[in-house]
Amino acid sequence: MISLTSPVKTRAHGWPAGGKLLALCLASVALFAARDVWMHLLAALGVLGLYALPGLVFFIYGMRRLWPLWPFAAVILLWHVFTDAAQDGVLICFRMLSAVGLANLVTMTTSLAGMMATLRRVLRPFGWLGVNLRAIELAMAMVIRFTPVLALKGAALTMAWRARSRRRAGWRVIVPFMVLAIDDADHVAEALRARGGFDMDRTT
């Protein structure tokens, strides 16, 4: 599966994930509290500076991930120019760039394992309340394992359709696709039970 983490190793990769997430929260709150357009300009430039620090490869990769925001920026700017509030429009665009940019930075510099470890720490109190944390972790691992499998099966179904029809595969392909997923789920459930399932947690 493709990854959203950075192709370049940066110094921020070594920082603890929890700390980065906390800093992101505080920065986001500050961004939404600030009402001065010049502060937002400074913040946006600062974020771009952070992207530039690890080098050109990192910068280009990061900018490519921010690019999908441009339609929103265009709509917001046009809207505000027509309503004679261009300054507000610029502020919102800067804020969007900074907020999404910072959040992307955290994702780019934190490994999935680091995120998982932080999540585990956050969820631990719920375990004491009776939430089955093992089931959650297993479900997450299963999604990561089965998404590419299902995507392949979906692609195979689409190709099978195209081999038989001159028209493109439509929504009808989704029915056998779901049948495959449901049957897979049954097999996985049986395999889990055969290996002791979640009862193992209660006995040990």
Next chain:
Amino acid sequence: MTTERSVAQIALFTALIAALGLIPQLTLAFGVPITAQSLGIMLCGTVLGAWRGFLAAALFVGLVALGLPLLAGGRGGLGVFASPTAGFVLGFPFAAFVTGAVAERLRGLAVGWSAGIAALIGGVVVLYIFGITGLAIMLDRSLSEAALLVTAFLPGDAIKAVLAGLITAALYRARPHAVASRS
């Protein structure tokens, strides 16, 4: 139902939502290439029921937040939750829950009709309430102005609700035990 079966179904449906976003060749209706991902959210509710549908969609949103590129177009990561469309993504679990809850209430109707109506209420009305609220907050607009921005997507999503009904009905014929609201 055993815990193992619930966990397996939730995980596989989460993977299914993700896989539906990965297949770009799906043109849903009238040749409009809309992503099937929100259709996956509706199907979570109509097939798995309210609670397990909620959990499957919540697992999906959680994995996106952890940094997996599961959203249509390979998007993912924390930036999604700071972007203008954050409301739609955060609304996924609640859309699936309401879809499932309505489908369970409409047992008197044929499967396809109950699933279609439930998908329209949960997967369109509830999802848009979350999505429009998110847009309004992120872009500093009033709710009605934000609503105006998304009206273009309404017809596509209404078609998806109809498809959710048709697909659930077909699935009920193929695997009757799998449709939670009828078992």
